[in-house]
Amino acid sequence: MKLVCIGDSLTFGFKMTRKNSWPQIVGKNLEIEVKNKGICGDTTGGMLSRFGQDVVEEKPAYVLIMGGSNDLAFQIPDAVIYSNLASMVYQAYHYRIQPIIGVPMPLIPSMAKQVLNMAGDLKEVNKRIALLRNWILYFSHRQQMEAVDFFSEFYDSVNKKGKEDLYIDGIHPTVEGNRQMAQKVIETMKKNMI
Numbered sequence: 001m002k003l004v005c006i007g008d009s010l011t012f013g014f015k016m017t018r019k020n021s022w023p024q025i026v027g028k029n030l031e032i033e034v035k036n037k038g039i040c041g042d043t044t045g046g047m048l049s050r051f052g053q054d055v056v057e058e059k060p061a062y063v064l065i066m067g068g069s070n071d072l073a074f075q076i077p078d079a080v081i082y083s084n085l086a087s088m089v090y091q092a093y094h095y096r097i098q099p100i101i102g103v104p105m106p107l108i109p110s111m112a113k114q115v116l117n118m119a120g121d122l123k124e125v126n127k128r129i130a131l132l133r134n135w136i137l138y139f140s141h142r143q144q145m146e147a148v149d150f151f152s153e154f155y156d157s158v159n160k161k162g163k164e165d166l167y168i169d170g171i172h173p174t175v176e177g178n179r180q181m182a183q184k185v186i187e188t189m190k191k192n193m194i
Contacts, residue, residue, distance in 0.1 A: 001032040001193065002060040004097075006047050006088070007067050010104060010150075011038030014172040022173075025182035030189055035060070043071045044084035051088050056095050062192075063092050064148070064185065066102030069171070072128045082135055089143060100146045100188060103133045105154035108162040111170025146188050153180050 005011050005023040013021025013036070019028075027034030037054040039046065044067040055063050065088050071081045085101065092099035106129050109122035133151045140147035154177065156163050162170070166177035173181060 001030075001062075002035065002058065003027070003032060003062045003064060003189070004035045004037055004055050004058050004060040005064045005066075006037040006051065006055055007065070007102070008038060008042040008047075008070050009040035009172060010069065011036065011064075011066055011102075012040050013038065013178065014040055015168055016175065016178060020175045020178055022178040022181040022185065025179060026185045026189070029182065029186050030193075032189075041070060042067065043074065043076065044068055044081050044088075045071075045076075048084045048087055051091055055088075055097065056091065060097055062098045062100060062189070063088075064100045064102055065089065065092075066104060066148075066150075068132050069104045069107075069129065072125050072132070078128065078131065078135075081132065082139070085136070086139065089139075089145070098145070098192065099143075100148060100185075100192075101136055101140050102185075103136050103147060103149045103151045104129060105150045105173070106130070106162045108164055108167055108170035111164065111167060114169065146192060148184050148188050150181055150184060153184060 018024050023034045023036040047067050068081050089099045106126050107122055136147055154162050154166050168174050
């Protein structure tokens with residue numbers, strides 16, 4: 001059993017030791033092979049361009065696809081992001097790889113502005129992340145595939161903002177944030193593993 005996780009720094013484990021990144025925790029917990037194909041700063045276009053080499057050639061049973069945050073920060077149109085994500089899902093199905101799609105977490109603008117100083121209005125980026133979440137949940141339902149909603153884990157619905165204690169910089173998760181992400185993936189995988 002092999003799982004490939006393709007994404008950006010949220011998948012790579014920015015500022016984490018390997019053992020504390022959520023893909024590593026998932027592999028250890030489920031006792032399966034997990035390949036971390038996260039690249040810091042990557043976009044869905046970059047992920048799509050390397051999907052053949054990083055996913056298809058690995059011949060995994062499952063692929064977890066999560067991207068879009070950098071696209072939104074770089075002001076790439078929503079339709080392009082959705083198209084790139086859908087193309088990766090369709091490629092996975094074509095090669096008999098079971099796709100799972102991850103929903104990126106919201107930003108915390110007050111913390112993230114130090115890191116994303118060129119991204120423009122971070123509150124607007126957050127609104128677009130919420131729209132991306134809606135699209136992913138709708139698309140995954142239509143495709144009858146699993147979505148892992150990391151957004152809901154990192155969002156305080158009472159105070160209408162991200163849970164600051166789970167972020168190192170308003171963008172990337174802490175060790176505890178990675179643990180919580182891993183737990184969501186583990187729950188999803190256990191439902192689907194034969």
